[in-house]
Amino acid sequence: MSASSRILIGRLGEVWLKGQNRRIFLAKLQSNLRERIKGLTSSAQVQLHHDRFVIQLPEGSPWAEVLAATADTPGLTRVDEVHRVERDLDALKALSVQLMDRFHRPGTTPRFAVRARRSDKRFPMSSSQIALEVATAALEGRQLPVDLKNPELILHVELSRNGAFAWMRSADGVGGLPIGTAVKGLLLLSGGIDSPVAGYLAQNRGCELEAIYFHSPPFISEESREKVESLGRRLALRQGGMTLHVVHFTEIQKAIRAHCDGQHAVLLYRRFMYRIANEIAHRRRCKTLITGENVGQVASQTIENLTLVDRLPDRITMRPLLTFDKRQIMDLARQIGTYDTSILPHDDCCTLFVPKNPTIKGKVSVIEAQEARLDVEGLTAAASEHTEIVSL
Known part of the structure; x- marks a missing residue:
């Protein structure tokens, strides 16, 4: 995946529902994430982008361990290990194939689905059209049943103004509120x-x-x-x-x-x-x-x-x-x-x-x-x- 970059995205839960003091909760969560990651890798960047935290790690970082530690940090409902390429459908399809090679075990036939999101509405295809194109590429050479309701293997893709993103590894967060925001x-x-x-x-x-x-x-x-x-x-x-x-x-x-x-x-x-x-x-x-x-x-x-x-x-x-x-x-x-x-x-x-x-x-x-x-x-x-x- 040399053509892609990798980040973690932490999804916010009820913290986002806070009113005028939301800024205090977000600042504490950002501080907690930095402290938790610090023991696993150096020079990590934790930044808030709109309704999510974006975590950039240096090369050689223990991604799986950082993913688990981040998901264990109260305040986040989910953490995704996301790969980014240029805002181009062919690049996204190539990335999707690489992810399938990594996460689909040969010889197994898990129920499969693509979840597509088009946050940049200027892109000239709908989410369902993107999902179909990506699924066709990802399933080439693989005999996997498609099940949109109860999939066992999910490929997530998103097209935004900042690029194209795909991920297949996520961890459920514990939700709740950042430690230190209550008594x-x-x-x-x-x-x-x-x-x-x-x-x-x-x-x-x-x-x-x-x-x-x-x-x-x-x-x-x-x-x-x-x-x-x-x-x-x-x-x-x-x-x-x-x-x-x-x-x-x-x-x-x-x-x-x-x-x-x-x-x-x-x-x-x-x-x-x-x-x-x-x-x-x-x-x-x-x-x-x-x-x-x-x-x-x-x-x-x-x-x-x-x-x-x-x-x-x-x-x-x-x-x-x-x-x-x-x-x-x-x-x-x-x-x-x-x-x-x-x-x-x-x-x-x-x-x-x-x-x-x-x-x-x-x-x-x-x-x-x-x-x-x-x-x-x-x-x-x-x-x-x-x-x-x-x-x-």
């Missing part, structure tokens, strides 16, 4: 499946994340902490880094075990976690807490028990997974690349000292009576003040 949130990050997915979805709504992890050595191994840090790095990659607050939770758990009734242990853990997270969120100017909680999934996540923890923080708790089916969450975890790490067999602190019959429908009076046996303020302050900060 900063503090994610309660464990080593499980749910919380990384919740953080990912919060990022897709524009939230920049910090994270907090509750660690209980020596009962919980360093491998568990490394697992959490690995999950955190996946989220950090999307926003140019992330701060992880590691809270040593051992003394709190030992106090609960020594002085409180066992069936309330997990709910008491969660209430301490919310107190500490709220304190750190206040210190770090995080406007919301974010969790992977899901109604009814475990005993601590019944509506009654969620209500008991919600009484403590003075800011909203975002729960992106609240009504998801577990299979949906697992599918998302696989899609974003956290599932294999999440299922590694390392415990977290909420699995310590768990009773056979934990409290399902906690009552305020009962839980507060349990907490009256503890130095809640002192334990919370000690844990909050002796937090490790890790840059991911």
